[in-house]
Amino acid sequence: MEDYLGKDIKKLGFGLMRLPMNGDEIDIEQTKLMVDEFIAKGFTYFDTAYVYGENGASEKAMKAAVVDRYPREMLQLTSKLPIWCCEKKEDMQKVFDTSLERTGAGYFDFYLQHSLDKEKLAKLDEFGAWDFVAELKKKGLVKHMGFSFHDTADVLDEILTKHPEQEFVQLQINYCDWESDSVQSRKCYEVARKHKKPVVIMEPVRGGSLAELTPEIETMFREKNPGMSTASWAIRFAASLDGVITVLSGMSNREQMRDNLSYMEELRPLSDEERATLEKAADILRNTPSVPCTGCKYCVEGCPMSIKIPDFFWTYNQRTIYGNVTMPQNRYNELIKESGKPADCIACGQCESVCPQHIAISELMPKVAEEFDR
Ligand code: SF4
Ligand code: SF4
Known part of the structure; x- marks a missing residue:
């Protein structure tokens, strides 16, 4: 994994979860333009999942906009195994084969058990999901195995102690959730570092909610860094941490792409003064009542009342x-x-x-x- 951690490695990953839409469908032409700008600046990491978009729309977009247009060996491609979509053990193979077929990737550089928490662990054990991915790795269909995680630091510690073979973890890290009791960004990050696991960061802008903030915080940011976007604070916070493979950003249009690229092409880590400003912003946000929904949409499909x-x-x-x-x-x-x-x-x-x-x-x-x- 050391190959991915060097200071000169570009640490922005293109999350294909919130791609530009044309009505109900992903706008592939717009996505291609975004991919071209991203790759032109030297970035090569793309993240999708079996459950992103209707009927695998995100994985299919990875094929159309990335895999079919660039040499495979220059890309890092990622997808994930959603255990909650598997009714029986054999379904894991079907899910993996479907992901490979939809993306045309041939193999995944990073393959993750998707969205782990304590409740899903029993099913993973019952289905032998850890061994299943280890086998894929032996066959060369997966280069690195890990998991994305949404639970407390104690549960993370338990998993990494039991599964030292897992090579990396994907964590929800942003300055707003850094000290939160539920997400526990800081504590989870510290557990990952204790186990010497590199980290992929997801939701650095908390589903976009840290891209637009109250006038009080926006003014505070502008006074410190005129001309820098509100989102830049969130992404630079995540990217300034040690041991990070990449920071995933679910960019939805070319403006967001250009904004992200402008400060991630040559990352300037946060200064102590900027860090103090962010702590102040996080304090204000923690005291503002809101629902911490990131817009991932995992909940939508199964709602019997079709509530968005x-x-x-x-x-x-x-x-x-x-x-x-x-x-x-x-x-x-x-x-x-x-x-x-x-x-x-x-x-x-x-x-x-x-x-x-x-x-x-x-x-x-x-x-x-x-x-x-x-
Ligand atoms: S409420 Fe739905 S969209 Fe929001 S975070 Fe939960 S699963 Fe994702
Ligand atoms: S009916 Fe209510 S509780 Fe049931 S899935 Fe829909 S929103 Fe959730």
């Missing part, structure tokens, strides 16, 4: 964080024409069983309804 859960949380946060009244109400009124309503929630808990952020969705749905239906 992350879209409703977005409107709710717009109101609670920024105090916006009209814009979120208008968005809400549009949403309920195309989606089940938050008031329709039957508290079945399906969404909560897959939410990596462990959000009490069924408790929040009535609150969202109360806020917007009155």
